[in-house]
Amino acid sequence: MTIPQLQVRTQPAKLNLESVAVKHEYKQFKADQSIEQPQADLSLSQRPGKLTIDQSSAWSNLHLKSIFERTRDIADFAEQTWLEGIGKAAQEGDELMRIENKSNAIANIAGRYTGFEHTYVPGNTPVHDLVNISYQANEADIDVKRNEPIIDTTPVYPKFQYQKGAVNVTMGQMPSISIDWKV
DSSP: OOEEEEEEEEEOOOOEEEEEEEEEEEEEOOEEEEEEEOOOOEEEEEEOOOOEEHHHHHHHHHOOOOOHHHHHHHOOOOOOHHHHHHHHHHHHHHHHHTGGSOOOOHHHHHTTOOOOOOOOOOOOOOOGGGGGEEOOOOEEEEEEEOOOHHHHHHOOOEEEEOOOOOEEEEEEEEOEEEEEEEE
């Protein structure tokens, strides 16, 4: 006995998927900007310094002295001459006191006063060390006022474009089923 057989044939469904990608564009432009820096306000003042030049030592070295120096020099010279004169008078007095020793004291004293001696010593050339120079500087007054920069900015917003993506689904193969009896 032959038993019929049931034969089932199936064909699966096949889907075709086609995707369209998302498209987007993004553009960012630079902002419009201008920067201006004003110069700082500056004020500067300087009081003059004090310069002192003392050249009295140089002039004194050339014998070109002030009246005060001359007076002081003459007074010193007069005192020295006076003391020397007292010394000479005492010495001559001693010589005259010993006249009994058969010395020729009067002739000797007179002989000392008959000659004339004079020596002139010219001054020296002044050098830079004899001139005293001093300078006292004064502080400078500096006032600075800073000016802030002027910044002007206009923003440029980004441009954005978007295109949606999609998935297209189609049937590539239709499903089917077939049933047969085989004997």
